[in-house]
Amino acid sequence: MVDVVGANGWLAHFPGAGPLWLSVRLAGVTTLILIVFGTPLAWWLSRTRGFWRVPVEAIVAMPIVLPPTVMGFYLLILLGPAGPLGRFWVSLTGDSLSFSFSGLVIASCAYSLPFVVQPLQNAFHSVSEAGMESAATLGASPLDVFFSIVVPQSMRGYLTAAVMGFAHTLGEFGVVLMVGGNIPGETRVISIAIYDHVESLNYDKAHVLSVILLVFAFLALLLLYFVNRPRHRA
DSSP states (O other): OOOSSSTTSTTTTSTTHHHHHHHHHHHHHHHHHHHHHHHHHHHHHHHOOSTTHHHHHHHHHHHHHSOHHHHHHHHHHHHSTTSHHHHHHHHHHSSOSTTSHHHHHHHHHHHHHHHHHHHHHHHHHTSOHHHHHHHHHTTOOHHHHIIIIIHHHTHHHHHHHHHHHHHHHHHOOHHHHHHHOOOTTTTOOHHHHHHHHHHTTOHHHHHHHHHHHHHHHHHHHHHHHHHTSOOOOO
């Protein structure tokens, strides 16, 4: 693995290099996992009309309205050594999920879930039914129809899901603090580093890290608005 934050790394002399790189890793892993596992969930939500669709949609959307500390508290119980998932993980690996990078990934996936699933669900809703029916009539399997018709027509949704999932994970604070704590090199992400700098009145370093998040947020939204802008026909 390339050392990007060590003594010889190109980020070594950058203020907050460790938390910044850890946050990028966390956001990248979380977004990839959510794209993979969120795709079938979003597809099911976009196609089903059964009773369970509404309750599942409500569960998926809960992180949008639920206070991060509340969600972080229950995730900590779930992932802790005495919790069902945490106890299983300890028996399997010998390590604890709470206060670890792996625990942060699981917590981030739960907290950023709606920011990936909802854009994908909306994109799948807009896919042409006629195109899918034509492909099925020609003998294409459901999997072929999905990858040859649905995915190409949903690329804007995938881009929106990836950017929103990454950005939301990069800036989260309450959940990662509850589940991961503040362990340098392991769970001390950029949002927690900013909080630490403010608490210690080190506003210069807090400014540097905050500006990074501000610029990233602006560029991410600029990209989304540019890609999703209405296309005017000549």
